Amino acid sequence: MKVNGFLLTSLLGCSIATASSNRPLIHLTPEKGWMNDPNGLFYDRADDVWHAYYQFNPNSTVWAEPISWGHSISKDLSTWEEKGIAIASNDTNSGIYTGSVVIDRNNTSGFFNSSIANEKRIVAIYTYNTPTSETQEVAYSLDGGLTFKKYSGNPVININSTQFRDPKVFWYQPSQTWVMAVAQSQKYSVHFYNSKDLKKWTLVSEFKQHGILGYQYETPNLVQVPIVDSTNSTKTSKWVLFVSVNPGALIGGSFVQYFVGDFDGKQFTPVSNATQILDYGKDYYAFQIVDNTPSDEVIGMAWASNWQYCANVPTSPWRSSFSLARNFTLQYANTNPESEVLQLISTPIYNGLAKNGTSYHLQNQSLETNSSLTFDLSGASNFTTGLFDFELTFSSNSSAFGNADFAALDIYLKGVNTTEYLRLGFEGNAKAVYLDRSHTNVNFVERNPLFSGQVSVDIVPAETLSETVSVYKIQGIVDRNILELYINDGQFVSTNTFFFSDGNYINTIDISTEVNKTFKLIDFQAAQYST
Template sequence: MKLKKLIFIMLLLVAFISCKKTTEAKQSDVEIALSYSEEELYRPNFHFTPKKAWMNDPNGMFFYNGYYHLYFQYHPESNVWGPMHWGHAISTDMITWTELPIAIYPDELGTIFSGSAVVDISNSSGFGEVSNAIPIVAMYTSSKQLEGTDNWKQTQSIAYSNDEGRTFTKYENNPAIDNNEIKDFRDPKVTWDEEREKWVMVLAAGDRIMFYDSKDLKKWNLLSDFGQGIGGHGGVWECPDLFKLPVLGTEESKWVLFVSINPGGPNGGSATQYFIGDFDGTTFTMDKDFETALNKEHNYWIDFGRDNYAGVSWSNATRRDGSKLMLGWMSNWDYAQVVPTETWRSAMTIARKVQLQKNNNGYRLLINPVEELTNYRSTKYKKENIVIKEDTKIIDSGAIDLASAEIQFNIPNLKETIYTFKLSNKLGDELLFGYDNIKKKFFINRKNSGKTSFSEKFANKISTASRTSTNKNLSGTIILDKTSIELFFDNGETVMTEIFFPNSPLDKLSIEPKDQEFILGKIEINKLNFN
C-alpha cells in the first residue's frame, strides 16, 4: 500500500513538472511570437533598416560602378546610441538595399561620427597609387570623450578604400584637422568645386558652418564661416551639405547649403534647414531676396515633418538635369531611442531628388521621391471626380495593400474648408493628414495612431507646415510603408515625413471635408511590390 501511494505521488510529481515545463514553453513561445510579430509589424517593406541594433545619420554616400553606397551611424552592440561605427549598405537603385559588414571601426582617436566620402577619380590624394585603383576617400569626425569629463575632443580624420568602398584603411597622419577649442566640431561634407578645380568641405562648428578647401584631400585650409545669427538656432548645428543646382527653366545656377539642427525644428526636435546663395570658392553669401524672405519668416526646411534629419546628398551622382539625390534619417532625437522596436531601431527615408525653382515666392527647393520607385508599381487603383461627403471611404487593403503603396491625388478649385485624409484600422487607430485651406496649413495628426505613450514628445502636438504655393488646385504624392508616411505637396514644394506605430496595420483610406462636400479630381493608388 505504501509502495502504491509512493508511486502515485511520483506520477503526480512527474505530471506536474511536465505540465509546468509545457506551460513555460508555451508562454515562452508566445513571448517570442509576440516579439517577432511586433518587429515584423513595424519593420518597413522598402525603407532601409539595419538587420539589428541602432542606426542614425546617413554618412559617406557616393555612387560608383553601378552601386549607390550608404554608410550610417551604427552601434552594433545595442538598440540605443553608443560608440559609433560606420555601417554599410549598397543598392543599384536606392530602393532595395543589401547590408554589408561594418566599414569603419573606432580607434585610438575615438568613435566614428558622421562624415562623407568622395570618388577621387584623378587620384588627387595619391591613395590609389599602390594598387592603381580609383580611391574612395572618406572624411569623418573622430570623437573621443575626455577622461573624467563630459566633454569630447572632436577632430577630422581620413580613411581610404581601394576596393570600391568595401574596406577602408585609416590615414597614417590622422587627424587631418586637429581641434582643441571648439566643443561641437563635426560632420565634414566634401564636394568637388568644378569651376575652381579643388575640393571644398563644409563642417559644423557649434552655431555656424566652416568652409575649407584642399587640393589633395589631406591638407585643408580654413576659408570662412557662415551662419552666426542666421536661420534657426534652437540647437546645435550639424550635418551640413553644399552643392550647386540649376534653377529650373533658366540658365542660372545657385548654391544650396543644408544645415541640420537639434533641437529647433519647425515642429519640435530635430530637422534640416536650407539656405540659397552663391559660393565664390571662399565665402558663401545668401541671395538677397532669399535673405529678406528668410528674415521675414523662416519656412525653409527640407521637410516639415518630425522624422527627417541629417539628410545629405550622394557624391558622384548628379542627374543629367542637374538635380541632386539625397537621403535622411527617418526619426527624431526627441524619441528615437525609445520607439517600440527592440531588435533594430531607425530607418532611412525614401531616396529623394532635389531641384531648385524660382517663382513669385523667390527661390525654393522642390523635393520628390526618386523616379526609380515607380519601377516597383504593380496593382493600380484609379478614379476621377469623386464626390466627398462626410467620411468617404476611398479604398482598403482588400483591394491594395496600404502598407506598401504610392498615392497621387489632385483636388481642383480649393474651398475654404479642411481636407482630411484618414488612414485607419478596426482597432480604432487612425492617422490624420491633409490641408487646412482656412489656415493655409498642411498637417499630420498621429495622436491616435496607435502606440504613442513611449514618449510624451511623440504625439504631443499636430505637425503643421504653411503652404507657399498660391495654386488654386492641390496636388500631392503619398508614400506609405507600414509605419511611415511621406507627403510631397505641390510638386515637392512642401514635404512632411512622420513615423507611427499602429496596433495593427492601417488598412483603410478615407477622406472627409470639415463642413462642405468637395470633388476629389483624381486619385491613383499603386501597390509597391518588393517580393
C-alpha cells in the first residue's frame, strides 16, 4: 500500500484518543505503533505455526516512513505473539512495502544449503519503495522467518515506475514455475510474471481495466478455489483474482473486488467482466491469501480498516488490526430468482476459545411487538469480556408487513453502559441487513462523517418456503471494537469497526420487532468467550 499525497495530508492533522482496554482479543493487532496491509502470510507445516507479517511502524500511530515488515505468529489463528521487525527499511525515507512469502522446498533460488530443512526454506518477495521508484525485491530467511537476508542482486524487477507494487507469488505446479501477480497501480493493471528461480522474471500477461477502477489497483492475489455443491462435496475448481481498490468503494474509501476465471500459468481469463465484492462492510482491505496451508485450504486475511479514517480512529498505543482468518470456497448461489452465479463463500476461523458467561440456545420463537428477547452474556459472575458470537436463523413473512414502512427485526448489542450500543437487523421491505454504529459517546464517531454510522447489505433469502415466507441466516462475531457479519452461511459478509467508551464492552443482546406475525426465530445461539 502506498499512501497518496491527499491522504497523507489528512494523516498529519489527526487527533488521538485513548482506548487501550478496547484492544481486540482475537484480531491481530501490534502491541504499539501503526499497522496496515497483511504481508507474507504463510503456514509452517514443520512447526505447526501460522506466520503473519504486516506493514508496520512501531514508532508512530499514523502511516509514516520508514515502513517495515512486522511479524506475529499463532498456533490457532486466534491468539497472536508479536516477534518484532522481520524486514527493516534501509533508511528513514524508504519502505519495505507489501509482498508475500513462499516456501522454496526445492531450493530453486539457490539461497539454501542442506542444513535448512525443506519446509524452512522461506523466501519473501516485496516492494521496495523510495521517493523515486518502486521495485520488486527478494529476501530469504535462515531462522524460520524471524529475520531475512536481502538478496544481493536486488531489485529483481524494475520497470522505472513509482506506482508498481504488492507482489503475490505462488508455485504453479503444471508448468513447474513461480508466478507473480503485481499491480501497476495507476495504470489499473495486474502484471503476471513467471520465474524458475525467484530471481529472473519474465512478463507473460496483463489484466487491465476490469471491474471498478477507483483511484488505483493494489494488492492483487490469485488462487485456485474449490467449487463445492450443496452437500459440501468438491468436484472442480476455478481461479479467483482479488484486486483491492483505494479509494473507490461504492460506500466510500477502500474495498476488495474479485473475478472468477481460468488460469493457464501465464494468463488469467475471467468468466465474466462483472466484478464481485468480497466484503460489504467499511473495514476490509488489502486482502491476502495464506501460503502453504495445512491441507491446501484457501485461507485469507485482510486489514480491518479504511483509508478514509484509519489515522483518526480512537485507539492507542496501536492503530489497526487484521480481520479474522477466513476459509474460502466457491458455490453456485442465487443472486435473484432467475440467476445463479459462482460466488465466494466465507467461513470465519476462530479457535481455542473458552466459553465464559452464559450461553443461549433458543428455537421456534415468534416475535411480537409487545415483547422482546434479552440475553445477558456476562452470566452469574457478571464478567464481560467483549468477545462473543451469535447465530440467528429466522423466517420473514412479507404478507404480514401491512403498511409498515420499516418492517424490521432489530438486534441491539448493548454495552454495560447502555447509552452505547450497536443496532443491527433485517428490514423486510428492502430485504437488507443493516448496521448502525453511531450510538456512542466517543467524539470521533460523531465528528468524522466519513466513519459512516449506517451501512447495509442487500441480500437474497437463504431458503424460500413459500411465495411470502423466506428464511435468512446471520452469524455475528464481536471482538471488543470489531463486528464481522456472515450472512446466509457466508454468501454475504460485512466487516465493520465500532468504538465505545474505554472498557464499555457489549454484554447484552436484545431482539425485538415493531410488526406482528412477521418474524419467527427458527434457531438462535449466543455465547461469550475468553482467550
